Amino acid sequence: xxxxxxxxxxxxxxxxxxxxxxxxxxxxxxxxxxxxxxxxxxxxxxxxxxxxxxxxxxxxxxxxxxxxxxxxxxxxxxxxxxxxxxxxxxxxxxxxxxxxxxxxxxxxxxxxxxxxxxxxxxxxxxxxxxxxxxxxxxxxxxxxxxxxxxxxxxxxxxxxxxxxxxxxxxxxxxxxxxxxxxxxxxxxxxxxxxxxxxxxxxxxxxxxxxxxxxxxxxxxxxxxxxxxxxxxxxxxxxxxxxxxxxxxxxxxxxxxxxxxxxxxxxxxxxxxxxxxxxxxxxxxxxxxxxxxxxxxxxxxxxxxxxxxxxxxxxxxxxxxxxxxxxxxxxxxxxxxxxxxxxxxxxxxxxxxxxxxxxxxxxxxxxxxxxxxxxxxxxxxxxxxxxxxxxxxxxxxxxxxxxxx
Amino acid sequence: xxxxxxxxxxxxxxxxxxxxxxxxxxxxxxxxxxxxxxxxxxxxxxxxxxxxxxxxxxxxxxxxxxxxxxxxxxxxxxxxxxxxxxxxxxxxxxxxxxxxxxxxxxxxxxxxxxxxxxxxxxxxxxxxxxxxxxxxxxxxxxxxxxxxxxxxxxxxxxxxxxxxxxxxxxxxxxxxxxxxxxxxxxxxxxxxxxxxxxxxxxxxxxxxxxxxxxxxxxxxxxxxxxxxxxxxxxxxxxxxxxxxxxxxxxxxxxxxxxxxxxxxxxxxxxxxxxxxxxxxxxxxxxxxxxxxxxxxxxxxxxxxxxxxxxxxxxxxxxxxxxxxxxxxxxxxxxxxxxxxxxxxxxxxxxxxxxxxxxxxxxxxxxxxxxxxxxxxxxxxxxxxxxxxxxxxxxxxxxxxxxxx
Numbered sequence: 001x002x003x004x005x006x007x008x009x010x011x012x013x014x015x016x017x018x019x020x021x022x023x024x025x026x027x028x029x030x031x032x033x034x035x036x037x038x039x040x041x042x043x044x045x046x047x048x049x050x051x052x053x054x055x056x057x058x059x060x061x062x063x064x065x066x067x068x069x070x071x072x073x074x075x076x077x078x079x080x081x082x083x084x085x086x087x088x089x090x091x092x093x094x095x096x097x098x099x100x101x102x103x104x105x106x107x108x109x110x111x112x113x114x115x116x117x118x119x120x121x122x123x124x125x126x127x128x129x130x131x132x133x134x135x136x137x138x139x140x141x142x143x144x145x146x147x148x149x150x151x152x153x154x155x156x157x158x159x160x161x162x163x164x165x166x167x168x169x170x171x172x173x174x175x176x177x178x179x180x181x182x183x184x185x186x187x188x189x190x191x192x193x194x195x196x197x198x199x200x201x202x203x204x205x206x207x208x209x210x211x212x213x214x215x216x217x218x219x220x221x222x223x224x225x226x227x228x229x230x231x232x233x234x235x236x237x238x239x240x241x242x243x244x245x246x247x248x249x250x251x252x253x254x255x256x257x258x259x260x261x262x263x264x265x266x267x268x269x270x271x272x273x274x275x276x277x278x279x280x281x282x283x284x285x286x287x288x289x290x291x292x293x294x295x296x297x298x299x300x301x302x303x304x305x306x307x308x309x310x311x312x313x314x315x316x317x318x319x320x321x322x323x324x325x326x327x328x329x330x331x332x333x334x335x336x337x338x339x340x341x342x343x344x345x346x347x348x349x350x351x352x353x354x355x356x357x358x359x360x361x362x363x364x365x366x367x368x369x370x371x372x373x374x375x376x377x378x379x380x381x382x383x384x385x386x387x388x389x390x391x392x393x394x395x396x397x398x399x400x401x402x403x404x
Numbered sequence: 405x406x407x408x409x410x411x412x413x414x415x416x417x418x419x420x421x422x423x424x425x426x427x428x429x430x431x432x433x434x435x436x437x438x439x440x441x442x443x444x445x446x447x448x449x450x451x452x453x454x455x456x457x458x459x460x461x462x463x464x465x466x467x468x469x470x471x472x473x474x475x476x477x478x479x480x481x482x483x484x485x486x487x488x489x490x491x492x493x494x495x496x497x498x499x500x501x502x503x504x505x506x507x508x509x510x511x512x513x514x515x516x517x518x519x520x521x522x523x524x525x526x527x528x529x530x531x532x533x534x535x536x537x538x539x540x541x542x543x544x545x546x547x548x549x550x551x552x553x554x555x556x557x558x559x560x561x562x563x564x565x566x567x568x569x570x571x572x573x574x575x576x577x578x579x580x581x582x583x584x585x586x587x588x589x590x591x592x593x594x595x596x597x598x599x600x601x602x603x604x605x606x607x608x609x610x611x612x613x614x615x616x617x618x619x620x621x622x623x624x625x626x627x628x629x630x631x632x633x634x635x636x637x638x639x640x641x642x643x644x645x646x647x648x649x650x651x652x653x654x655x656x657x658x659x660x661x662x663x664x665x666x667x668x669x670x671x672x673x674x675x676x677x678x679x680x681x682x683x684x685x686x687x688x689x690x691x692x693x694x695x696x697x698x699x700x701x702x703x704x705x706x707x708x709x710x711x712x713x714x715x716x717x718x719x720x721x722x723x724x725x726x727x728x729x730x731x732x733x734x735x736x737x738x739x740x741x742x743x744x745x746x747x748x749x750x751x752x753x754x755x756x757x758x759x760x761x762x763x764x765x766x767x768x769x770x771x772x773x774x775x776x777x778x779x780x781x782x783x784x785x786x787x788x789x790x791x792x793x794x795x796x797x798x799x800x801x802x803x804x805x806x807x808x
Contacts, residue, residue: 015575040802052804060799067795073571075797080576097805164703167477171419172484176699268680269673269696276672292673294695295580299568302707302792388706391471393479398444398458401501 002035003128003327005101007320009057010042010049011136012107012114013080015073016150017157017304018312019136022106023076024069025316026134027057030102033324037099045079045107046114050090052098069313072299082110088117092125102130102323106316108137112331113353119329130323133331133349134315138298140187141356144347146336149315150298152308152382154181155191157297159383162195163390165291166202166233173231174287175222175279178203179272181297182237186210186359188297191379192235193371198392202233209239210359211368213248218275219282221369226285238271238292248274268292305384311342318344340381406439407532407731409505411724412453413461414446415540416511416518417484419477420554421561421708422716423540426510427480428473429720430538431461434506437728441503449483449511450518454494456502473717476703486514492521496529506534506727510720512541512552516735517757523733534727537735537753538719542702544591545761548751550740553719554702556712556786558585559595561701563787566599567794569695570606570637577635578691579626579683582607583676585701586641590614590763592701595783596639597775602796606637613643614763615772617652622679623686625773630689642675642696652678672696709788715746722748744785 007030011019023041030039041055042048055076057065068075083091095103095118103118105111112133122129135142138154158180169176180189186208195201204225207213213236225232241247249271272290279288315332322328330346331353337343363375411434415423427445434443445459446452459480461469472479487495499507499522507522509515516537526533539546542558562584573580584593590612599605608629611617617640629636645651653675676694683692719736726732734750735757741747767779 011575015572038802041797041799052802052807054802055797055799056802057797057799060797064795064798068797070792071571071794071796072568074575078575094806160705160707161700163705164476165699167475167705168419168699168703171415171478171482268677268694270677273672273674273677289699290672291698291700292696293700295569295572295693296565296695296697296700299572301564301567301571301794303564388474390475390705391468392475393445393459393461393464393472394468395445395459395461395464398442398456398460398502400456402498403456 003101003130004035004037005099006038006040007036007102007104008040008042008049008054008095008100009104010045010106011074011076011078012045012105012111013078013137015078015299016136016138017072017153017298017300018149018309019073019106020071020075021069021309021312022134022136022149022316024065025313026104026320027060027065028062029317029320030324031058036324040098040100041076044077045081046083046087046091047079047081049094050087052094072301083114083117085117088114088121091118092121095129096127101128104132104134104319106134106136108139109142109352109354109356112349116349116353119349130327131329132319132323133352134319135332135334136312138188139182139185141185141358143352143355143357144333145357146334146342147382148334149308149312151187152305152384153303154188154297155379156305156383156387157300157303158188158191158293159194160303160388161293162192162203162233162235166195167390169202169231169233174289175226175232175234175285177234177236177272177275177290179236179238179290179292181293182209183239184209184356184358186237189235189237190359190363190371190375193376194379194383197389200229203235204229204232205234205369206371207234207236207240207369208359208364209237209241210364212243213240214243215278219278222279223283226283305382306386307382307384315344322346407505407534408439408441409503410441411443411506411508412446412458412499412504413443413508414449414452414510415478415480415482416449416509416515417482418542419482419703420540420542421476421557421702421704422553422713423510424475424479425473425713425716426538426540426553426720428469429717430508430724431464431469432466433721433724434728435462440728444504445480448481449485450487450491450495451483451485453498454491456498476705487518487521489521492518492525495522496525499533500531505532508536508538508723508727510538510540512543513546513757513759516753520753520757523753534731534733536723536727536733537756538723539736539738540716542592543586543589545589547756547759547761548737549761550738550746551786552738553712553716555591556709556788557707558592558701559783560709560787560791561704561707562592562595562697563598564707564792565697566596566607566637566639570599571794573606573635573637578693579630579636579638579689581638581640581676581679581694583640583642583694583696585697586613587643588613588760588762590641593639593641594763594767594775594779597780598783598787601793604633607639608633608636609638609773610775611638611640611644611773612763612768613641613645614768616647617644618647619682623682626683627687630687709786710790711786711788719748726750
């Protein structure tokens, strides 16, 4: 039996380079069904729902939708609101008033949790309703998923950045520290390893939040590499923490918190500057620099993995198909079926919601300062078919005539 | 009469995304002439010359040269050495010993000055010798040149970054401050203006080193924009200074200097963090973030203007042609002849060397917090034919049913 009514689609959490692909996948697929009376886009995520701030995407041109699809960041804007039960009841009240029967929420694990609560609310009220969570996060930290839409493109940006930083550091040697997003999971920082093409290419050291960060160990690592190569490129996650689990950045007194109780890690160069000072003071190395990738890595226009782009579109399409054809709820998950092929499943919201996937041990080296080949094998197809690479001169040295 | 002997090519100063195009232009063009006995590449700029550290690029494959051409950063590595007279005499001694008759130095105005001194040394010794300076700098601050190779690609990176930062800031509102390279010239920071596509797009404020930066004026500008749009994106040059000419970053005590006596501005997030604190404390705005573009903007792999790429190749080719066909010295300069076409000339080294081109007044608005349309007209062709742009949803608002 066909369930007639409106669709609401919304975007939550941090933007990605391909999150609008998923939005457009939902909109174009939903618009094909006669039982879908309207397709609404909620402005600013769940906040737009309670405020009835909707765009009528049934009246958006396909041409503009396709252009929005290749535009980074959330076209419907976002929110950091994490609805509690009362908030979800407000959402549900609006849905009922507007005869919304399908809800698609594109976001991370917090968004999955919101979908779960709204769904329970509908069940309790015997309101026929389908709600599906559509994955996205550059952090690649959603349970069950082989990887998440948004990760491949952000990883491509990080990889291309470190290819450049490594070349720059080779041209003008010193120590360079690149700080990459990632509170708990090191997947994005680990993507820097793609820059390790020629034998002495950096990043020579990679530190991830999955392993305790010891300053002394870090300094002796840097010293060893610097003594060997006359230079050292370091990649590290903004979320690195000490053995007690305290983020290194908290030592600086940066303690602004969001509504989820998370300390603000991005939007400041403080962690990189702290470690720069450590290296300068303790190792007496003159040229030490750091770059904090900040928001560039998640919103840069023009650095997208074509594989990521296609998959982000497909998870949106699949969500609409699952809900409208099959009348089922859940979270769309991506599963690797070959090298390289994937399939999409509908998984339980409970299993995805509010949990975090970390890098498996097999992806991190024993010294906790680099990744393994298994990780590179995992990552490579996600970077897409348009991943560039660097080349060095290989001409022979000319004979010296004066300094024999 | 043909002047037989070796070619030496070298790269100086900060890397760019297309500096290797110029290198490859010199090498491929020089290799065509029978009177060129060898083409040497000096490793680490002038330092490689005095140390006789040469790669024999006559023995490099054309295929690898073409791949190196599209690789960012200086393939021959660089140096910050600024030779004095004694240093130039050492250079000249090596050139004589190796029968070097042609010297091409790819760099900024300091490199042009080095070429000038070496040339004078050769003239004094009656040594037949041609030395040509090939322009490059992301700062776009070389005299006589309409623009410099390297600028278009760095400008494209800055523009694409701000397109993304503006979208990100629209999705999750607040104040965002992006800090761009540029010690004296604001050309690179000004490229952020390309992100101003839709009426309320950022950067809403652009501050350049050509105008005195007043903190109070900055705060009132930010407040006005924030009150109007509920958000504010700011672009500013790392070299912004107060009315006394003191760089704002110097107030922080960051005083590391290079061999040219320049204060180190990059490789730290300090300026962005300082201004972030000012906005938070004085304007009581909660969400304030900054990103310092750092080394990403000059070495990122995969963000190149095709116009910049072609011109960088051509200045290398033209340098070899001027020196070998016409037996003349000087600095290659780029002149705009139409919209959009250019021509290359050989100009006097004295006019290019050790001087800095600033943004003309016509490119900066009267309030000193944005650029003019004249600047965008100037910049647009330099970004190349592959410049992407962002698109927003334009669907109509849906009617509210509960909150009438």
